[in-house]
Structure formats: structure tokens, C-alpha cells
Amino acid sequence: MNQIGNIKTFTKWMLWRIASILIFPHSLIWWIHKIRWVKFKNFKKVFFAFDVYIDWRTPELITIGEDVWITRWVKILSHFHPPLWLIKYVWEMIEKTVVIWDHVFIWMNSVILPGVHICDNVIIWAWSIVTKNIFEPWIYWWNPAKFIKKLETITSSHKK
Numbered sequence: 001m002n003q004i005g006n007i008k009t010f011t012k013w014m015l016w017r018i019a020s021i022l023i024f025p026h027s028l029i030w031w032i033h034k035i036r037w038v039k040f041k042n043f044k045k046v047f048f049a050f051d052v053y054i055d056w057r058t059p060e061l062i063t064i065g066e067d068v069w070i071t072r073w074v075k076i077l078s079h080f081h082p083p084l085w086l087i088k089y090v091w092e093m094i095e096k097t098v099v100i101w102d103h104v105f106i107w108m109n110s111v112i113l114p115g116v117h118i119c120d121n122v123i124i125w126a127w128s129i130v131t132k133n134i135f136e137p138w139i140y141w142w143n144p145a146k147f148i149k150k151l152e153t154i155t156s157s158h159k160k
Contacts, residue, residue, distance in 0.1 A: 009057075012036055016056035019048075033059065041102070042066040049108075055079055058095050065102035065120075076100075076112045110145075121151055 019032040029048040033040075037060035040046060045066035053075040054062060061078040070076075080094040087093065096115035100106075104118055107126040112118070117133045124130060125141030125148065134140060139148040 012059060013056050016054065016059070019052075019054070039063040040066075046070070049074075052076075055098075057081070061095060061097045061114075063097065063099045065100060065104070067103045068100055069105045071106065071108045073109045074106050074112075075110075078114050080114060123151070 015032050015036045019029050019036070029050065029052070031043070033048070033054055034043050036054075038054060039060070039062065041064070043064075045068075046064055047069045049070065049072040051072045052070050053073075055076060055078040058079045062076055064070075076098055078096060078098050080091070082091045082093070094114050097117075098112055098114060099117040100112070101118060101120045103121045104124070105122075106112070106124045107128075109126055110124045110128045110130065112124075112130045115133075116130050118124070118130070119135050119137060121137035122134055123139045124145060125139060127143075128141050128145040129143040130140065131144040134145070136147070137151045139151065140146060141148050
């Protein structure tokens, strides 16, 4: 790897470390992630709690829509680079895009794995691991994340 590649990798890592560990106002956190090349539809309409882990190696593969709430200890991964001894025998390196569309709420300690696309109007319940694409506006929970309840039934029950 050339020297410019090393500087870029180090910069992404350092900004990730600053954004994920230190306690800042959420507006400063999304600004740091924007500098790290995370793509935002409208970054001013995204809420980041502190302690959110957004992939440090390939943040440019992550796209986040507007009105997205990402709460504490959520991890959004866009790569998997196993140790060399595992590459030979079991796995290969993975770098895939992650897309989170509009009006998504990701509750604490959830994990979004590489290659996942989440549609509009989705709630990811706490401690969920999202391994596959989500195409329906429902509530998802568990490991791997499974359908729990349609969002239409929730909003219609609150209108009474």
C-alpha cells in the first residue's frame, strides 16, 4: 500500500475513534462521520447517540437516509476481513454496501451486517442482528432479525 493509502486509512480510523468513543453533541458526531465519507441523504436529519460504531475501514460503503435514529452501542459494519489463516480455509474478505433508507429507528446494541439494505419505516428492536435485507416496513427483533409486527397495525391502534 502506498503512503497516501496509509494516511487515508489512518485518518478514517482516527476519526472513527473520535466519533465512537468521545461524548459529543449528535450534530458533531454526524459531521465527523460525513468527513469519514459516510454518505447521507440529509445528514442534519440523522440522530446519532454516542458510542455508535460505524465501520472504520470502509465507511464510504454506508449510506444513511433522513430521519434515521441510531441509538447507543449500535454497530453498522460494511466489511469483514478475517485473519489470513481463516481466509485460506474458510472465509474470504467481504466488503459490501449497507443502505439504511428514511424513517428508520435502530435501537441499542443492534448490529447491521455487510450487504444489508433496510427499507423505509422500519424499527430494529434492541439487541437485534440484521443479516438479510429488510423490504417491508415492520418491526424486527432477534438474532437473526425476524418480523415481529406490521407498522400499520401499530399506528392504527394509536389513532383511536
